[in-house]
Amino acid sequence: MKTFTKFLGAACIMGLGLASGSAMAQEKIKIGVSIPAATHGWAGGLNYHAAEAEKRIEAAYPNIDVIIATAKGATEQANDLEDLVSVQNIDALVVLPFESDPLTVPVQQVKQAGKFVTVVDRGLSLPGIEDVYVAGNNPELGRVSGEYIKKRLDGKGKIVILRGIPTVVDEERVEGFLKEIEGSDIEVLDMKHANWNRDDGYEVMQDFLSRFPKIDAVWAQDDDITLGVIEAIKQADRTDEMFIVGGAGMKDIIKRVMDGDKLTPIDVLYPPSMIATAMDITVLKFVSNGAVEGRYILGATVVTEENAKNFYFPDSPF
Amino acid sequence: MSGLERSGQNASSRFSIDFKALGPFLALVLLFILGTSINDAFLSSGNLSNIFTRSAFIGIIAVGATFVITAGGIDLSVGSMAAFISGAMIVVMNGLVETLGPGLETVLIGVVLSIVLGIGAGAINGLVSTKGKIEAFIVTLGTMGIYRSLVTYMADGGTLSLDFEIRGTYRPVYYGDLLGIPVPVLVFLAVAVAGYVLLNMTPFGRKCFAIGSNEQVARYSAIHVDRVKTMTYVIQGICVSVATIIYVPRLGSASSSTGVLWELEAIAAVIIGGTMLKGGYGRIWGTVIGAIMLTTIGNILNLTDAISNYLNGAVQGLIIIVAVFLQRGDWRRKKSK
Numbered sequence: 001m002k003t004f005t006k007f008l009g010a011a012c013i014m015g016l017g018l019a020s021g022s023a024m025a026q027e028k029i030k031i032g033v034s035i036p037a038a039t040h041g042w043a044g045g046l047n048y049h050a051a052e053a054e055k056r057i058e059a060a061y062p063n064i065d066v067i068i069a070t071a072k073g074a075t076e077q078a079n080d081l082e083d084l085v086s087v088q089n090i091d092a093l094v095v096l097p098f099e100s101d102p103l104t105v106p107v108q109q110v111k112q113a114g115k116f117v118t119v120v121d122r123g124l125s126l127p128g129i130e131d132v133y134v135a136g137n138n139p140e141l142g143r144v145s146g147e148y149i150k151k152r153l154d155g156k157g158k159i160v161i162l163r164g165i166p167t168v169v170d171e172e173r174v175e176g177f178l179k180e181i182e183g184s185d186i187e188v189l190d191m192k193h194a195n196w197n198r199d200d201g202y203e204v205m206q207d208f209l210s211r212f213p214k215i216d217a218v219w220a221q222d223d224d225i226t227l228g229v230i231e232a233i234k235q236a237d238r239t240d241e242m243f244i245v246g247g248a249g250m251k252d253i254i255k256r257v258m259d260g261d262k263l264t265p266i267d268v269l270y271p272p273s274m275i276a277t278a279m280d281i282t283v284l285k286f287v288s289n290g291a292v293e294g295r296y297i298l299g300a301t302v303v304t305e306e307n308a309k310n311f312y313f314p315d316s317p318f
Numbered sequence: 319m320s321g322l323e324r325s326g327q328n329a330s331s332r333f334s335i336d337f338k339a340l341g342p343f344l345a346l347v348l349l350f351i352l353g354t355s356i357n358d359a360f361l362s363s364g365n366l367s368n369i370f371t372r373s374a375f376i377g378i379i380a381v382g383a384t385f386v387i388t389a390g391g392i393d394l395s396v397g398s399m400a401a402f403i404s405g406a407m408i409v410v411m412n413g414l415v416e417t418l419g420p421g422l423e424t425v426l427i428g429v430v431l432s433i434v435l436g437i438g439a440g441a442i443n444g445l446v447s448t449k450g451k452i453e454a455f456i457v458t459l460g461t462m463g464i465y466r467s468l469v470t471y472m473a474d475g476g477t478l479s480l481d482f483e484i485r486g487t488y489r490p491v492y493y494g495d496l497l498g499i500p501v502p503v504l505v506f507l508a509v510a511v512a513g514y515v516l517l518n519m520t521p522f523g524r525k526c527f528a529i530g531s532n533e534q535v536a537r538y539s540a541i542h543v544d545r546v547k548t549m550t551y552v553i554q555g556i557c558v559s560v561a562t563i564i565y566v567p568r569l570g571s572a573s574s575s576t577g578v579l580w581e582l583e584a585i586a587a588v589i590i591g592g593t594m595l596k597g598g599y600g601r602i603w604g605t606v607i608g609a610i611m612l613t614t615i616g617n618i619l620n621l622t623d624a625i626s627n628y629l630n631g632a633v634q635g636l637i638i639i640v641a642v643f644l645q646r647g648d649w650r651r652k653k654s655k
Contacts, residue, residue, distance in 0.1 A: 038475030040575045047475040166628060190623050193630070198569050199576070203372060207620035210365040211357060224477075231569055235493060236364070252479065317476020 028065045029286050031057075032084035033279060034077055034095045035120075037070040040196050041224040042248055045272030045318025046096065053276035057283055064283060074098040078106040085113050092116035092285065094278050100168060101125050116285055120278045122168065131285075133295045134278040136270040138169050140300040142176025142221075144268050145245045148302065149186065149217050152243070152265075156185040157216035160208045162194040162201055162225045173221055173247075189215065194225045201228025209236045217242055223250035223267065230263060239263055248272070249303065249311055250318055258308035269301040269311065272318055341645035342591050342607040349614050349637070357621040367500055369610065369617050374502035375400075375561045377609035379580060380587040381513040381602060382557030385550040386454075387588050388517065388600030390530040393443060393554050394458040397580030398465035403435050403562045404572035405469040408478045420483035428488075428566075432559040439465070440555020444548030462581070470574040480570035492567040502564045506606075509560060514602040516553075526550060530597025587612055590641050611641065 033054070038044040047070065054066040067088055071077035077098050084090050093110050097103035097119065104125040111117045111129050119130040149159060161177070164170040174191070181188075189212050194200040201220065208215065209232060218233075220226040226246035233239055239262075246253050247268040256264045277296065285292050303311050353360035379396050386393045411428040418424045443461055447454040472478060480488070494501045517523040525546045528536040537543050566572070589595055590611055591604025615637050619630050 038470055038574050041477050041573060044470075044473065044475035044477065044573065163627070191627070192620055193627050197575055198571060198573075202569060203368075203616070204620055206368050207365070207617055210362055210368065211359045211621050227571070228569060317474040 028063055029092075030065045030067060030088060030090040031092045031094065031279070031282055032081075032088060032090035033066060033068045033275070034080050034084065034093065035068070035070055035275060036077070036096065036098050037072045039072065041250060041318050042196065042222070042270075042272050045250075045316060046275050048317050049273040049276045050279070053279045057279060061283065061287060064286065066279065071098060074102040077103060081106045081110055085110055085115065090115060092118070092282050094118045094120060094275070094282050096120040096275060096278075097122045097124065104129070116282065118278050118282045120275055131293050132278070132281055134274055134281065134298070135296070136274055136298050137300045138172035138270075139176035141247055141268050141270055142173040142178075143180045144300045144302055145219055145221070145247065146177040146180030148266055149219060149245060150181055150184050153186060153216055158187050158189050158212070158214055159217045159219060160189050160205075160212065160215055161191040161219045162204055162221060162229065163191055164193065164196045164222055164225075166193060170221075177219060194220075194222075194228070196222045196224050198224050198228040201225035202232050203228075205229040205232035206235070209233070209238065215242050218244045220244050220246045222246060223248045223253040226250075226253055226264065233263065248318075251313055251316055254303060254308050254312045257303055257305060258312060260305050265304075267303040267308075269299075269303060271298065274298055342604050342611070342641065345590075345641040345644060346607050346611050346614070349611060349618070353614065353618045353621065356618060356624070360618070360621055365617070365621075367503075369613050370503045370506075371500045372617075373610045373613040374506040375565055376580060376583045376587055376612060377506050377606055378509045378557050378561040378564075379554075380584040380591075380605045380609050381509050382554035383584045383588045384513065384591075384593055384600045384602055384605045385517065385526060385553045387585070387593055387595060388530050388597060389526040389547050389550045390533060390597030391447070391454040391547060391550060392458065392585070393551060394455065394581045395439070395443060395461040395465060396554065396558050396584055397577035398462045398469070399436070399439050399555070399558045399577075400562050400565065400580060401469045401572055401574070401576035401578075402465035403432050403439075403559055404566050404576055405472045405478050406435055407432050407562065407566055408480045408570075408572055409472055411484050412481045415481050415484060420481060420487055422487060424484060425488050429563050432563050433556065436555040436557075436559025436562070437552055438555070439558070440552040441548065443555070444551030447551075448544035448547050466574065469572060469576065473573055475574070477571050477573040480566065482570075485567065485570045488567040488570075490567075492564055505560065505564055509557065510602055510606050517600060517602055522546065522549070526600070527598060530594075530599070532598075583612055584609075586638055590638060590645075592645055612638075 033050055035046055035050055036043050038047045050068055054068060057064055057066055067084065069080040069084060071080050084093065093115050095107055100122050107117060107124055108126065108129050117130045118132040118134065120134050121136060123133065124130065163174060192204045194204045201224065205228060218229055220229050223246045226244055229244055243262065244264050245266060246264065247270055249267060249269045249271050253264055253267050257267050281292050281296065284290060359365055383393060407428045410431055411424050414424045414427060443458055446452060447457040491501055496504060517526065525541050528541060529543055529546055533543055587608035588605050590608035591601055593600040593604060615634050619625060619633060625633060
């Protein structure tokens with residue numbers, strides 16, 4: 001029995017040696033991409049754009065192999081990171097952390113294993129771990145939305161806010177927004193969490209409508225929420241009373257902006273395609289002689305009737 | 319009530335039964351008083367109609383869950399099943415627009431498809447758990463994951479949206495009303511009445527009670543236990559499809575986040591209503607009240623800013639526990655006698 005175990009062990013070691021040998025022969029550069037699973041609309045867009053980028057990158061660079069791992073929670077994502085390093089033996093990691101705090105140390109360990117690390121969207125809690133940081137601008141999204149509402153209402157009016165899932169992202173957006181309208185005569189009647197979800201957006205807005213007889217504007221912050229809000233306002237027959245400012249850049253909303261819908265005059269971008277940006281920058285590290293390390297902050301572009309067609313992607317699921 | 323006595327539950331006095339039946343209703347009245355005191359808008363007809371309409375989804379699903387739980391089973395897959403059926407309806411109806419146009423036929427085909435899928439999904443849950451001799455908890459946990467993944471897959475991880483022309487045809491099913499009562503409320507009522515008759519006035523209902531209180535005894539009493547249990551899952555499936563049929567025209571979309579946690583809300587509604595989680599005793603009207611209560615809690619929290627948004631879940635949890643405690647209080651007293 002003992003000899004058999006030894007034999008098995010030896011066979012395993014040999015097998016491993018062979019496997020790593022063949023990997024060496026191909027000399028493929030492996031890029032691991034770890035992202036949250038498609039649990040809400042925006043994350044769905046994220047998954048779509050990651051998959052599209054994988055196809056495009058692998059077609060353009062035969063020596064690069066992209067491996068995408070999706071996780072339903074922070075713990076699962078930490079496991080994914082370990083697998084990417086120890087099983088897949090990646091050369092670089094692109095990660096959109098589920099949450100900042102719990103994933104800081106797992107990502108740090110990837111870095112300590114000598115991998116190139118790109119962090120997307122949600123920053124880590126310790127500085128200096130990542131080589132590249134790519135993100136949308138959450139405070140700016142809030143600020144731009146506040147700026148528009150303030151201007152549209154001439155600095156005076158009653159608004160309601162539908163917040164997202166209680167996270168740093170939501171916190172930063174709301175802070176940016178409130179700071180911008182500070183000092184004006186814009187009164188926030190109430191804020192409630194609608195969890196970046198259509199059904200919740202619909203129900204929260206229904207209740208706002210029965211509670212407040214006069215609402216001038218709605219900041220929905222996210223386009224999934226916006227879709228629920230639109231139905232609630234239509235049902236209450238109060239479409240002429242107010243307008244909605246959403247965010248993210250969902251194709252349905254962009255289409256409405258493009259068509260000049262009075263209810264949704266603008267949308268503020270927070271594109272899920274930022275994952276593709278991050279993957280491209282990471283690839284450049286291996287194929288270009290240009291320096292890539294640094295921080296890339298995408299703008300919170302305001303989509304209006306005039307420029308909407310530049311941001312309309314009918315084939316994307318988001 | 320006759321079912322209750324025949325199934326051998328310890329219903330010693332008629333008075334205590336009435337009190338127990340009244341329990342959830344009293345809790346709901348208290349909740350309504352609370353709501354009114356917090357905000358005058360609570361009792362406005364618009365808000366009340368919102369509450370009842372919203373309760374319809376969970377309520378209809380919970381009526382089905384009452385059968386499953388009464389017969390000693392559990393179905394965790396209903397939320398995912400609702401999302402999957404919504405997704406399938408949307409895909410098929412969108413596909414039919416070109417050949418059939420956005421008219422009534424397309425919507426009817428969607429509705430029929432929904433019922434067929436509901437029956438099929440329920441039958442799978444029932445047959446696998448009874449014939450396969452696997453605990454319903456595990457079977458439905460499995461199908462929960464399967465249906466959820468299927469809808470994510472159909473939507474490419476994004477959102478499936480119903481064609482805008484079909485929405486026009488289909489819209490009245492959610493937004494319409496008859497004599498001022500919204501259609502979803504009427505459907506909810508119809509499902510509840512049908513459920514009540516089936517559970518309390520037919521041999522089938524009595525068999526559910528019997529199986530839930532003691533499966534072995536039921537088997538020896540020549541009840542086709544597997545058949546009856548499978549039927550309860552099929553009824554649950556049909557209820558899910560009915561709920562889906564009125565859900566789809568609301569926002570005309572389905573995604574992986576559709577129906578998340580509906581299974582727990584449905585189970586909570588059933589238990590708040592006085593049905594026992596271990597089976598053997600079920601009450602449809604209690605379930606209806608339970609579903610309305612759950613919606614009302616959410617509505618009240620939206621009408622006030624006195625409680626931090628972050629604590630909404632805590633308040634909901636507390637009210638659910640207190641509601642069930644009030645009801646079970648008399649159970650304990652009765653036993654100690």
